[in-house]
Amino acid sequence: MAASSSLFQQPHLHIYSKSAKTPFPTKQNRCFVVKAASAENASANTKGGINIRDEARRHNVIHTHKFSAKYVPFNAGVVSSDESYSLDEIVYRSQSGGLLDVQHDMEALKHYDGAYWRALFDSRVGKTTWPYGSGVWSKKEWVLPEIDSDDIVSAFEGNSNLFWAERYGKEYLGMKDLWVKHCGISHTGSFKDLGMTVLVSQVNRLKKMNKPVVGVGCASTGDTSAALSAYCAAAGIPSIVFLPANKISIAQLVQPIANGAFVLSLDTDFDGCMQLIREVTAELPIYLANSLNSLRLEGQKTAAIEILQQFDWEVPDWVIVPGGNLGNIYAFYKGFHMCKELGLVDRIPRLVCAQAANANPLYLYYKSGWKDFKSVKANTTFASAIQIGDPVSIDRAVYALKNCDGIVEEATEEELMDATAQADSTGMFICPHTGVALSALIKLRSKGIIGKTDRTVVVSTAHGLKFTQSKIDYHSKDIKDMACKLANPPVSVKADFGSVMDVLKKYLLSKAPKY
Numbered sequence: 001m002a003a004s005s006s007l008f009q010q011p012h013l014h015i016y017s018k019s020a021k022t023p024f025p026t027k028q029n030r031c032f033v034v035k036a037a038s039a040e041n042a043s044a045n046t047k048g049g050i051n052i053r054d055e056a057r058r059h060n061v062i063h064t065h066k067f068s069a070k071y072v073p074f075n076a077g078v079v080s081s082d083e084s085y086s087l088d089e090i091v092y093r094s095q096s097g098g099l100l101d102v103q104h105d106m107e108a109l110k111h112y113d114g115a116y117w118r119a120l121f122d123s124r125v126g127k128t129t130w131p132y133g134s135g136v137w138s139k140k141e142w143v144l145p146e147i148d149s150d151d152i153v154s155a156f157e158g159n160s161n162l163f164w165a166e167r168y169g170k171e172y173l174g175m176k177d178l179w180v181k182h183c184g185i186s187h188t189g190s191f192k193d194l195g196m197t198v199l200v201s202q203v204n205r206l207k208k209m210n211k212p213v214v215g216v217g218c219a220s221t222g223d224t225s226a227a228l229s230a231y232c233a234a235a236g237i238p239s240i241v242f243l244p245a246n247k248i249s250i251a252q253l254v255q256p257i258a259n260g261a262f263v264l265s266l267d268t269d270f271d272g273c274m275q276l277i278r279e280v281t282a283e284l285p286i287y288l289a290n291s292l293n294s295l296r297l298e299g300q301k302t303a304a305i306e307i308l309q310q311f312d313w314e315v316p317d318w319v320i321v322p323g324g325n326l327g328n329i330y331a332f333y334k335g336f337h338m339c340k341e342l343g344l345v346d347r348i349p350r351l352v353c354a355q356a357a358n359a360n361p362l363y364l365y366y367k368s369g370w371k372d373f374k375s376v377k378a379n380t381t382f383a384s385a386i387q388i389g390d391p392v393s394i395d396r397a398v399y400a401l402k403n404c405d406g407i408v409e410e411a412t413e414e415e416l417m418d419a420t421a422q423a424d425s426t427g428m429f430i431c432p433h434t435g436v437a438l439s440a441l442i443k444l445r446s447k448g449i450i451g452k453t454d455r456t457v458v459v460s461t462a463h464g465l466k467f468t469q470s471k472i473d474y475h476s477k478d479i480k481d482m483a484c485k486l487a488n489p490p491v492s493v494k495a496d497f498g499s500v501m502d503v504l505k506k507y508l509l510s511k512a513p514k515y
């Protein structure tokens, strides 16, 4: 049903029919000209002391909260219950100890049709209007609808590029429609920024409401901690991070240090850190920032919406996501599913969750026909950010995969490092987790499950520059029991003309076309 009541009138977006010049959000008319009204067009002009927050505030006078969201037990659609909590409560678990989920008032959102939402989201891309310049907050109504824009802590994250992996697809996989969604090109270099802007914004609000929150804490394999400390530092909120000693990259370790976080290096693995942060946050006024906290996933789900948007609302066949604590695979499912439920698209892609063989509890569960879940002791892997043996979001991941005809694959260390080197040789510079996702793709292509014309998106979860040591080891052939067959070490040459010419001639001959 189309909304006619002023309660559902969006002050900031007017959609005009080409014929009748009256604003109308309607399901009937498919021919739209979108005109972003003044609030959305507010310039980023900081002259005269006006900044983009002030500008947004000035234009945002009539902002009634039409949409809402609350926590409900994550019940995988099985049992419905009356249990629910306001997002302003500090709660991470349901009464039964299970996971929570953020449930939106879908009926209110459905007052607008898919075309309306597509147009609204599209109208916000590429602007600096607060807070919609963020890829996350450009979907604010679907994320945290009730938060005051003034409470938002954002680095205009999201809107990451989705690029065509032309040469890699053609040469190595015989594919012509392979894409990489580079979530690692982001403020702190990973997709965690998408969730952290939401979580820290909500903490900002809670603090203003005088809720008992002094700081925000997380256990981390390096990316959650980087995002948490950056967003907290931007808001002036103390952050506390629990890191497994000697198990994250130097680049990741230096991020929270530089951002002024209180860093605890603990003599355990990620699962041990996770256990500790859960115990500590139950006792102290430290808000839990791991994806056990379902707020995070509301931000992360916008990457899925962005993929559809970037394909002009066409649905890819496959999306491959590396999995560790397993919040992100559910977030992707949720984003795609919301787009379908609200009429932006008519189907969702099949998801593949890719794990390192050294940390593969989901893979083993999948292979058992979802019969027997056992956590594992995660072994060292170059994909260190997914070295997780007891994922907190296991139930969410299983639900997501079952509902999209999903698949779980795994990659050995050699497979993931070779896939990384191969992709890099075509101009990428991917992190080892993306190498895990590419290895899954290679396997599914060779089994014929992913077809050569299938539109496939590989989600690159972090920037390769965070993981240079793994590349140095590989290209130095300095990895025990690994052939490093694509190693490309530098050649030491005497610094005289003759020696350099000899080496170059040999190189050029090896590259010359053979007729």
Ligand SMILES: Cc1ncc(COP(=O)(O)O)c(C=O)c1O
Binding pocket: 190, 221, 223, 224, 291, 322, 323, 324, 325, 326, 327, 328, 329, 385, 386, 431, 433, 461, 462
């Ligand atoms: C770079 C990177 N890729 C993938 C993942 C896996 O995401 P999730 O824990 O949500 O499964 C993580 C964190 O776990 C990560 O930091």
Ligand SMILES: N[C@@H](CCOP(=O)(O)O)C(=O)O
Binding pocket: 218, 219, 220, 221, 222, 223, 224, 225, 289, 290, 291, 292, 324, 325, 327, 385, 386
């Ligand atoms: N890779 C993560 C592990 C923790 O995941 P989270 O999504 O539950 O915070 C990290 O970088 O710490």
